Amino acid sequence: MKETLTANIMTKILEIQNLTVSFDGFKALKHLNFSMNEGELRVVIGPNGAGKTTFLDVITGKVQPTEGRALFKQKNLRSLAEHQIARMGIGRKFQTPRVYLNLTPRENLELSCNRTKGVFDTLFGKPSKGERKTVSGLLETIGLTTKADIQASLLSHGEKQRLEIGMLVAQSPTLLLVDEPVAGLTDEETYQVGELLIALAQTHSILVIEHDMEFVRQIARQVTVLHEGTVLFEGTMDEVQNDQRVIDVYLGQSTNSTEGAS
Amino acid sequence: MANDTPVKNRDIQAKQWNLGIEIMVIVAIALLTIFLVPPALTAIGQAFRIKLLGRFLSLAIVALGIDLIWGYTGLLSLGHGLFFALGGYAFAMYLQLQLPPGQLPEFFMLFGVEDLPSFWQPFYSFPFTIAAVLIVPTLVAAILGYLVFRNRIRGVYFSILSQAALIVFFNFFNGQQKLINGTNGLKTDTTFLFGTQVSDPRVQSFFYILTVILLALAYLLCRWLTSGRFGRLLVAIRDDESRVRFSGYNPTSYKVVVFAVSALLAGVAGALYTVQSGIISPKSMDIAFSIEMVIWVAVGGRGTLIGAIIGTLLVNFAKSILSEQFPQIWLFFQGALFLVIVMVLPDGFVGWLKNNPLDQFRTLIGKPKLITTYPQLESDPVILEERNSLERDIDR
Numbered sequence: 001m002k003e004t005l006t007a008n009i010m011t012k013i014l015e016i017q018n019l020t021v022s023f024d025g026f027k028a029l030k031h032l033n034f035s036m037n038e039g040e041l042r043v044v045i046g047p048n049g050a051g052k053t054t055f056l057d058v059i060t061g062k063v064q065p066t067e068g069r070a071l072f073k074q075k076n077l078r079s080l081a082e083h084q085i086a087r088m089g090i091g092r093k094f095q096t097p098r099v100y101l102n103l104t105p106r107e108n109l110e111l112s113c114n115r116t117k118g119v120f121d122t123l124f125g126k127p128s129k130g131e132r133k134t135v136s137g138l139l140e141t142i143g144l145t146t147k148a149d150i151q152a153s154l155l156s157h158g159e160k161q162r163l164e165i166g167m168l169v170a171q172s173p174t175l176l177l178v179d180e181p182v183a184g185l186t187d188e189e190t191y192q193v194g195e196l197l198i199a200l201a202q203t204h205s206i207l208v209i210e211h212d213m214e215f216v217r218q219i220a221r222q223v224t225v226l227h228e229g230t231v232l233f234e235g236t237m238d239e240v241q242n243d244q245r246v247i248d249v250y251l252g253q254s255t256n257s258t259e260g261a262s
Numbered sequence: 263m264a265n266d267t268p269v270k271n272r273d274i275q276a277k278q279w280n281l282g283i284e285i286m287v288i289v290a291i292a293l294l295t296i297f298l299v300p301p302a303l304t305a306i307g308q309a310f311r312i313k314l315l316g317r318f319l320s321l322a323i324v325a326l327g328i329d330l331i332w333g334y335t336g337l338l339s340l341g342h343g344l345f346f347a348l349g350g351y352a353f354a355m356y357l358q359l360q361l362p363p364g365q366l367p368e369f370f371m372l373f374g375v376e377d378l379p380s381f382w383q384p385f386y387s388f389p390f391t392i393a394a395v396l397i398v399p400t401l402v403a404a405i406l407g408y409l410v411f412r413n414r415i416r417g418v419y420f421s422i423l424s425q426a427a428l429i430v431f432f433n434f435f436n437g438q439q440k441l442i443n444g445t446n447g448l449k450t451d452t453t454f455l456f457g458t459q460v461s462d463p464r465v466q467s468f469f470y471i472l473t474v475i476l477l478a479l480a481y482l483l484c485r486w487l488t489s490g491r492f493g494r495l496l497v498a499i500r501d502d503e504s505r506v507r508f509s510g511y512n513p514t515s516y517k518v519v520v521f522a523v524s525a526l527l528a529g530v531a532g533a534l535y536t537v538q539s540g541i542i543s544p545k546s547m548d549i550a551f552s553i554e555m556v557i558w559v560a561v562g563g564r565g566t567l568i569g570a571i572i573g574t575l576l577v578n579f580a581k582s583i584l585s586e587q588f589p590q591i592w593l594f595f596q597g598a599l600f601l602v603i604v605m606v607l608p609d610g611f612v613g614w615l616k617n618n619p620l621d622q623f624r625t626l627i628g629k630p631k632l633i634t635t636y637p638q639l640e641s642d643p644v645i646l647e648e649r650n651s652l653e654r655d656i657d658r
Contacts, residue, residue, distance in 0.1 A: 060508060086510035098505045100498045107494050112509050114491065119515045123492040171510060 011073070013038040013175055013205045014059070019068035021054055021229075028054040030229040031068070038174075041201040043208045043216050045240075046226035047249060052209045053095070055226070056177050060092050061085040072175065087117065091173035095180045097160035101153035105144045105163050108152055109135045112170035134170065142166040142196070158189035165196060169204075176206045182215050194218040225249070285482070292478045295319075296471050313538060316470040318578040320534035323473075323480045325558045325570035327524030327531075330484055332556065333564030334493065335520050336500030337416075341424030342528045343552035344431050345399035349529030350542035351435075352398055354448035355382060356391035357460060357537070369443040379441055395533045396526060403525030407518040416503070425549055432547040447543020450536055460537055473534045477571070480527055484567050487523065496520060557596065561603050563610025572612060 016034040020027060029051045036042050046052055057063035059070055061082045070077045077085055086092075099108050113131050114122060127135075139145045142162040147155065152163065161181060168176055178197065182190040190212065197206060197219055210216050216223065216237065223240045225233040227249050233240060240246055300312045324346055331337050358367040359382065366378060384390045410423055436445055451461040458465050487493055498506050499513045506513050536542040545551070554577075562573020577599070585592040607614045 062504075081512070082504070082507035083510050083512045086508050092508050094505075098502055100494075100501050100505070102497050102501055103494055110491065111495060111498060111511075117511045119492075119519050122495060122511075122516075123487070123490075123519075125491075127491065167509070 011038050012036065012071075013040075013073060014207070015071040015074075016055075016059075017068050017071070019058060019070060020066050021051075021058060021063060022066045027229055029058070029065075032226075032230055034224065034231060036205065036207060039201075039205055040222065041197070041206045041208070041219065042222050042224060043210055043220040044224045044226055045210060045213075045216060046232075049228075050226040051229040052226055053179060054229075056092060056179055056207075056209065059085075059177060060090060083117070086171065086173075089172075089174040090177065091168040091171045091175070092177045093164050093168050093179060093181060095183060097157065097164045099152050099155075099160050099163050099167065101151065103152060104149050105139065105152055105155070105166075106135060106148040108163060108167055109138055109170050112167040113138075138166045138170055141169075143192075158185050158192075161185065161189075161193060162196065165193070165200075169200060174205060176200065176204050178206060178208045180209055180211060182210065182212050190215050191218070284485070288478050288481065292474050295474050300467070300470070312470065313466065314579070314582055315575075316466070316473050316538045317535055318575050319470075319473045319477050320531045320538065321555075321558070321578060322571040322574040323477050323531035323534070324528045324555055325562070325574040326477075326480050326484050326567060327527035328555050328559045329564055329567055329570040330487065330496075330527075331520055331524040333559060333566070333570070334488055334496045334500065335517060337517065337521070338421045338556065339424045339521070339524070340421050340549070340552050340556065341426075341428035342524070342555055343547045343549075344428045345403060345525035345528035346532035346535070347431070347435070347542065347544070347546045348399040348402060349395045349532030350536035350546060351442065351448065351532075352385070352391060352394040352529075353533035354450050354536050354542045355385040355442075356388065357450045357453035357455060358448055359386050360454045367448075369446065370440075373440045375440050381441075395529055399525040399529030399532075400522045404518055404522040407521035408514070411514045411517045411521075425552070428547055428549060428552060432544050435547065436544040445544060447541050447545070449541050451540035455537075461540065466538065469534060469537050473538070476530060476534065480530070481567060481571070483523075483527075487520075488567065492516075554596075557600050557603075559610075561599065561610055563612035563614070563616075566610070566612040566616070569610050569612030573610060576611070 012035050014034070014036040016032055019029050019032040019034075021029040032051075032055070034055075044052055044055070054063060058065050059072070059077065061077060061080055061084070064078065072085075072088060072090060075088070080088075099105075100111070103111070110127055110131065113135055114127070115131070116122070116125060136145070136148075139148050142165065144155075144159060144163060144166070147159070152160065155163065165178070165181065168178075181193050181197070185193065194215055197208065200206060201219075208219065220237045223235065223237055224231055225240060225243075225246050232249060233243050233246050235243070295315075299315065300309075303309060303311050303315075324342055327345075328339065328342060331339055361367070366375070370376075370378075385394070406427055410420060415423060435442060438444060439446075442448065451459075453460050455465055460466075488496065495506070495511065495516060499516060503513050532542070532546070558574040558577050559570045560573070561577055562571065563569030577596075580599075581592055581596070584595055603610065609617065
């Protein structure tokens with residue numbers, strides 16, 4: 001009872017209302033409704049083609065919705081460019097690690113950490129002492145202090161994933177969107193990334209998209225299941241695992257029996 | 263964390279030290295080129311090459327601009343001849359107007375023009391001309407760049423558009439005989455600058471020195487742009503532009519600025535080249551010439567700056583020497599050179615020098631190649647101990 005009360009008082013950081021995205025008639029998202037509270041760590045799961053990545057594309061401004069709207073802190077994100085949305089405080093981590101391979105981890109972090117992102121500020125300004133401190137602190141958090149000054153292309157896959165999460169945090173966003181952070185990682189690395197996300201969740205709102213059920217179990221509190229562009233189910237991990245519709249979708253049973261179950 | 267600060271300070275000191283050395287080296291090379299090279303060339307009976315060197319050094323300024331936009335930012339412009347010509351024309355117009363009062367440049371008579379076209383008027387003023395050499399190419403590039411980059415036109419499409427712009431300007435300059443003498447272009451060697459004929463050796467050697475100085479300044483400008491956070495962002499835009507957007511930067515404004523700076527350099531180069539070669543004509547807006555500029559940078563090594571200068575001098579001197587011997591063969595040679603560079607030395611000469619010879623030298627003196635490993639490997643006590651014992655075994 002007490003929990004629901006606080007949930008109501010807490011402001012919604014992200015609200016998606018009746019969102020539809022169609023590419024040449026193909027509807028990647030269909031009348032999707034979704035909302036997330038400030039400070040929440042939410043995991044979105046769903047089979048391939050459920051529209052998870054498109055969902056992130058809409059929030060970050062890469063794709064414009066055909067219908068409906070996405071609100072971030074009650075502000076409509078439509079018609080804002082990617083960099084404007086990023087400056088409002090939404091950071092995104094891509095499915096494959098996207099770091100600047102020809103720069104060192106330190107330089108990667110410094111670019112993301114930069115507070116004044118105009119051309120001339122970047123040209124004439126120098127990284128402040130505070131920024132340099134943030135960067136070396138972050139290097140420590142993501143465990144790359146010893147490799148701070150070698151080319152990022154020499155890092156392993158897992159290190160690149162951590163570096164990109166570090167870059168995200170350096171932007172100091174209020175909402176982190178994390179797309180399949182553990183794809184291609186070893187079990188140990190997966191666990192490390194999970195711990196990193198849980199630690200970050202204390203100060204950020206985080207939306208994670210993931211396939212790896214083991215990993216989801218490690219970090220998830222609230223899980224949303226997407227299927228064919230709409231929300232199929234929302235609940236705790238245990239509820240999700242025991243829901244017949246979710247099981248059907250994941251086990252790939254025929255459409256008939258899915259309908260029968262629901 | 264505690265021992266982080268001294269390391270940082272040492273890094274910064276080392277950087278400043280390196281910068282100091284680099285500036286001294288540049289000044290030394292510039293002084294050598296100004297005071298030692300001309301007498302040396304005269305002594306071996308090659309005095310005419312001084313003039314060529316002056317021209318090629320001014321071309322090296324464009325090459326720096328191309329390196330900035332292509333080597334660092336990843337935008338392959340095949341239309342820099344446009345900005346080169348704009349700078350050249352602006353300066354040539356000023357020189358053409360250095361006449362007794364009431365007279366018009368000669369070519370106007372040929373086409374029966376009696377009154378000076380109004381856009382020529384301000385070119386009576388020397389300060390205006392200098393401003394025009396600097397600002398007109400920059401502004402054209404900024405407007406063009408804004409329209410192109412704002413619409414997220416990249417890669418091959420950008421290259422094609424840059425050529426299209428070049429052709430538009432080429433046709434305009436080529437067709438307007440009554441305004442700027444069309445195909446024939448504007449001659450500068452018979453004109454006067456501050457009372458002395460432009461082809462006079464004193465004027466020419468003044469421009470030679472000016473070219474060397476401006477090239478050194480252009481190099482320093484590019485070094486400054488590419489060394490700090492700004493330069494790293496250019497590399498980031500080249501490597502992954504959409505990531506840059508999601509980090510909260512707007513790549514459009516960065517690309518516009520870099521494109522404009524490279525056009526500025528091209529404009530300066532055009533003006534310097536024009537006075538030293540004696541003419542500017544629409545030929546400098548030939549597509550082939552703009553592509554040649556890219557070849558110079560590719561040969562020298564892109565993304566290295568110094569490579570742009572070396573490549574320009576190398577290709578152009580090869581061109582002038584080869585075409586003296588075999589007038590017909592140069593174009594074949596240029597094509598072959600480009601093929602060889604692309605296939606054998608994709609990083610250009612400087613890129614190759616940076617990476618390989620050290621390794622090759624080490625193999626020569628019987629030492630193993632340097633291998634890049636993680637720093638922690640080098641300092642890991644277990645591995646160090648293992649390595650030492652291995653070396654002891656080998657010694658025995």
